[in-house]
Amino acid sequence: MFLFCATNKVSGEELLENMDKEISVNRETRESFAAPIPALSLSKMRSFTGGRHLFRRTWTPAPSSVKSLDGLGPVFNRVSCSGCHVKDGRGRPPKDDGKFRSMVIKLSLLKNNEIYPDPNYGYQLNDKSILGVPYEGKAKIEYSLINIKLDDGKIKKLSKPNITFHSLSFGKLHNETKYSGRVAPFVFGLGLIEAISETDILKNADPKDLDNDGISGRAHKIKDIPSKKTMIGKFGWKATRATLIHHITGAASQDMGLTSNIFPEVNCMKIQKECIEQIHGGQPEISDAQIERLLVYMQNLAPPRQRNIEKTSIREGKSLFKKIGCENCHIASYKTGVHPNHPELSNRIITPYSDFLLHDMGEGLDDGVNEGDAKSYEWKTPPLWGIGLVKVVNKHTHFLHDGRAKSIEEAILWHGGEAQKSKNNYKALNAQNRKKILDFLNSL
Amino acid sequence: MYKIRFTVLVQILLIFLLIGKSGHAANNSFSSLANSYANLVSHYYNEVALKTEILNESIIKFIENPNAYNLNDAKKRWIEARIVYGITEAFRFYGGPIDGVNKYGEEGPEGLINAWPLNEAYIDYVKGNPSAGIINDKSVEINKETIIAANMSEDDADVSTGWHAVEFLLWGQDFSLEAAGTREYTDYISDNGVNDRRRDFLLSTSGLLLEHLNWLAREWEENGEGKKAFLAKKDPGGAILTGIATLAGFELSSERIATALDSGDPEDEHSCFSDQTHNDVKANFNGVKNVYLGIGLNGKTFSPSVSDFVMEKNIKLHNSIMKTFDNTDNSINNITVPFDKMLSEPKNGPGRQAAEKTVSNLLILAENFKKAGKDLNWNVIIAE
Numbered sequence: 001m002f003l004f005c006a007t008n009k010v011s012g013e014e015l016l017e018n019m020d021k022e023i024s025v026n027r028e029t030r031e032s033f034a035a036p037i038p039a040l041s042l043s044k045m046r047s048f049t050g051g052r053h054l055f056r057r058t059w060t061p062a063p064s065s066v067k068s069l070d071g072l073g074p075v076f077n078r079v080s081c082s083g084c085h086v087k088d089g090r091g092r093p094p095k096d097d098g099k100f101r102s103m104v105i106k107l108s109l110l111k112n113n114e115i116y117p118d119p120n121y122g123y124q125l126n127d128k129s130i131l132g133v134p135y136e137g138k139a140k141i142e143y144s145l146i147n148i149k150l151d152d153g154k155i156k157k158l159s160k161p162n163i164t165f166h167s168l169s170f171g172k173l174h175n176e177t178k179y180s181g182r183v184a185p186f187v188f189g190l191g192l193i194e195a196i197s198e199t200d201i202l203k204n205a206d207p208k209d210l211d212n213d214g215i216s217g218r219a220h221k222i223k224d225i226p227s228k229k230t231m232i233g234k235f236g237w238k239a240t241r242a243t244l245i246h247h248i249t250g251a252a253s254q255d256m257g258l259t260s261n262i263f264p265e266v267n268c269m270k271i272q273k274e275c276i277e278q279i280h281g282g283q284p285e286i287s288d289a290q291i292e293r294l295l296v297y298m299q300n301l302a303p304p305r306q307r308n309i310e311k312t313s314i315r316e317g318k319s320l321f322k323k324i325g326c327e328n329c330h331i332a333s334y335k336t337g338v339h340p341n342h343p344e345l346s347n348r349i350i351t352p353y354s355d356f357l358l359h360d361m362g363e364g365l366d367d368g369v370n371e372g373d374a375k376s377y378e379w380k381t382p383p384l385w386g387i388g389l390v391k392v393v394n395k396h397t398h399f400l401h402d403g404r405a406k407s408i409e410e411a412i413l414w415h416g417g418e419a420q421k422s423k424n425n426y427k428a429l430n431a432q433n434r435k436k437i438l439d440f441l442n443s444l
Numbered sequence: 445m446y447k448i449r450f451t452v453l454v455q456i457l458l459i460f461l462l463i464g465k466s467g468h469a470a471n472n473s474f475s476s477l478a479n480s481y482a483n484l485v486s487h488y489y490n491e492v493a494l495k496t497e498i499l500n501e502s503i504i505k506f507i508e509n510p511n512a513y514n515l516n517d518a519k520k521r522w523i524e525a526r527i528v529y530g531i532t533e534a535f536r537f538y539g540g541p542i543d544g545v546n547k548y549g550e551e552g553p554e555g556l557i558n559a560w561p562l563n564e565a566y567i568d569y570v571k572g573n574p575s576a577g578i579i580n581d582k583s584v585e586i587n588k589e590t591i592i593a594a595n596m597s598e599d600d601a602d603v604s605t606g607w608h609a610v611e612f613l614l615w616g617q618d619f620s621l622e623a624a625g626t627r628e629y630t631d632y633i634s635d636n637g638v639n640d641r642r643r644d645f646l647l648s649t650s651g652l653l654l655e656h657l658n659w660l661a662r663e664w665e666e667n668g669e670g671k672k673a674f675l676a677k678k679d680p681g682g683a684i685l686t687g688i689a690t691l692a693g694f695e696l697s698s699e700r701i702a703t704a705l706d707s708g709d710p711e712d713e714h715s716c717f718s719d720q721t722h723n724d725v726k727a728n729f730n731g732v733k734n735v736y737l738g739i740g741l742n743g744k745t746f747s748p749s750v751s752d753f754v755m756e757k758n759i760k761l762h763n764s765i766m767k768t769f770d771n772t773d774n775s776i777n778n779i780t781v782p783f784d785k786m787l788s789e790p791k792n793g794p795g796r797q798a799a800e801k802t803v804s805n806l807l808i809l810a811e812n813f814k815k816a817g818k819d820l821n822w823n824v825i826i827a828e
Contacts, residue, residue, distance in 0.1 A: 027539065028545055030555060045697075046706070049699040049702065050707070053699065053707070078599075082601065086598065086599060086600065087600060101598045
């Protein structure tokens with residue numbers, strides 16, 4: 001990766017405490033992720049709160065007395081956005097009761113380098129359904145333990161998930177269908193990410209690893225369905241979406257079974273007769289006006305600012321984080337470009353800690369599922385802002401795409417591939433310095 | 445001679461310094477504002493705790509003897525307590541005891557007291573699903589702990605505690621544009637089955653509501669932790685204005701009125717089971733006004749109030765705020781009752797227009813509070 005200083009990139013140290021206060025918030029409560037950016041005008045607040053309300057409302061099967069909110073399913077995962085994105089925060093794998101609440105199972109069938117849906121179950125297993133329609137099936141996750149030895153001899157245990165299926169309504173999955181768990185990501189700061197210019201992202205890309213540092217991030221070029229343009233993906237675990245409108249209409253279709261003008265097809269595979277024949281909630285089920293409000297909401301949810309920056313251990317943790325190479329991919333800061341709809345989000349200093357590029361993350365994180373051009377072992381560097389608040393907002397500390405890591409440290413230890421070197425550097429640190437890095441990450 | 449002139453000079457300088465630094469006369473100091481505000485907060489929280497105790501007693505009586513009369517009495521008590529609670533929402537949004545984190549790391553009880561929207565099927569049966577909710581799920585034991593643990597645990601709308609949970613348990617779902625929900629008292633006749641679980645649920649969640657409001661009242665008592673923390677604030681005026689500006693310009697105008705106007709969905713009214721949304725709106729607005737002017741119940745006043753500072757700094761702004769108060773009072777009084785009936789009016793219906801007018805008046809108020817903050821050099825942030 002090239003590390004020359006881009007004009008729109010500001011060095012990490014400088015920015016430690018510098019996220020623009022007009023677009024970020026500082027609080028440590030369950031509502032930490034739920035605040036609008038302070039710069040939002042009161043006139044936009046109306047759409048923002050309308051969007052927030054809609055985000056939390058439960059959808060019902062059609063036909064229903066509440067016309068604006070019917071059309072759920074027929075097969076789905078959750079009945080509201082906030083069901084998975086609880087408090088606008090992160091989802092988690094099932095608790096002991098085995099129920100999938102904020103996690104889904106993605107399906108992918110690779111044939112001649114093309115990606116297809118599973119013929120009977122599509123791109124995602126919908127484990128719930130409305131009355132009179134069979135759900136697709138249920139999944140179960142079991143974990144096996146792997147021991148990891150740090151350089152100081154300390155043993156850490158990682159949990160490797162193994163997914164199985166039962167109660168499948170339409171027979172087995174295709175022999176070659178691959179599957180993987182995906183927890184709901186948090187939804188704040190997305191408008192600011194949208195406003196990062198493609199040029200600034202490409203500045204960090206080095207697909208052929210010309211600088212020979214072992215890191216070869218590449219931008220995921222995808223087709224943006226709403227605009228029909230080829231763009232750089234920034235959203236989703238594999239950066240499969242470039243715009244939020246694409247992202248949220250896709251989620252409405254896959255997770256809740258809601259049709260929109262962007263995804264007008266009902267989310268039922270051919271074999272699912274009852275699903276197809278069901279009465280649907282109007283065309284489309286989620287209206288353009290509703291999508292617009294959801295957009296304003298998510299675009300203007302403020303990211304949390306770093307906390308406790310005055311603490312020495314946190315400052316030292318930040319330096320160590322950089323020194324061992326984490327910031328080669330977890331790029332600390334950007335100045336946003338111009339947001340097409342919200343000037344409030346333009347030209348702001350933000351600290352998402354991501355390069356939004358795809359990286360080979362090694363065998364340990366290879367989940368077999370390809371998406372777009374992203375290979376099964378490739379993942380987008382996820383932004384790190386807010387990770388220290390997940391325990392406050394969502395009352396858990398599950399990380400990575402399927403929530404297999406039960407702590408930030410476990411997530412670090414799962415890194416491989418291009419991040420192998422940095423991970424080894426981390427393992428070589430003494431306990432005190434490891435703690436400093438974790439303290440720093442927890443302050444984000 | 446020289447000495448005298450020097451003293452006079454010092455005195456003049458001191459006067460200038462006093463006026464210049466604080467921008468108002470000495471009797472309107474920050475600490476007296478913080479004190480009078482804290483006393484006003486305490487006054488209202490004590491009142492709502494008292495009213496909620498009466499509600500809780502009425503619910504206990506109803507459970508002991510479930511009949512239509514006792515159910516009606518409980519509903520009446522809910523309405524009375526709720527109106528006072530609406531006023532106290534002007535004490536939110538600045539990290540005070542209601543929604544902040546105290547020095548022990550404990551979070552304020554707002555999410556347990558007033559969570560909304562509420563997915564009623566999470567609690568009890570609904571039309572089309574007679575076995576919905578925790579009450580019908582016999583695998584869950586019903587007590588205060590389990591009800592707290594269930595609140596918004598998996599979804600923001602999965603609300604099991606607070607005003608709206610009690611409201612749903614008393615009124616039931618509302619399917620009419622003319623009247624409120626019509627739950628029968630027979631839902632609470634002991635049957636060694638689901639009704640008993642419903643009885644336990646109502647008693648537990650009502651008991652919790654009382655506990656949380658009592659906690660708030662204690663926080664603001666003389667020597668209460670919340671009061672102490674507030675009095676130690678460097679910018680109490682900023683906090684006070686942030687509270688009322690956010691309630692007016694964000695929570696009430698957008699979340700509670702405009703959202704419902706935009707969706708037109710009767711279920712998007714705030715107190716949708718009891719059809720008491722008009723009272724919610726009035727109470728919230730009165731909270732804003734009472735804090736600004738330092739007005740308590742039964743003619744009690746708390747001085748100085750924010751208005752004293754604004755008046756002194758910018759009388760025109762103060763007058764404009766007072767004018768907007770009048771306009772808002774008028775527009776609120778013209779909103780059709782019940783609120784869901786207003787939502788079904790066409791876009792140009794008179795009730796709907798009054799609601800729209802209320803939204804814009806509240807936004808004007810919020811902007812004016814922001815401006816007052818600027819003039820007084822108090823930090824006012826409208827971001828919930």
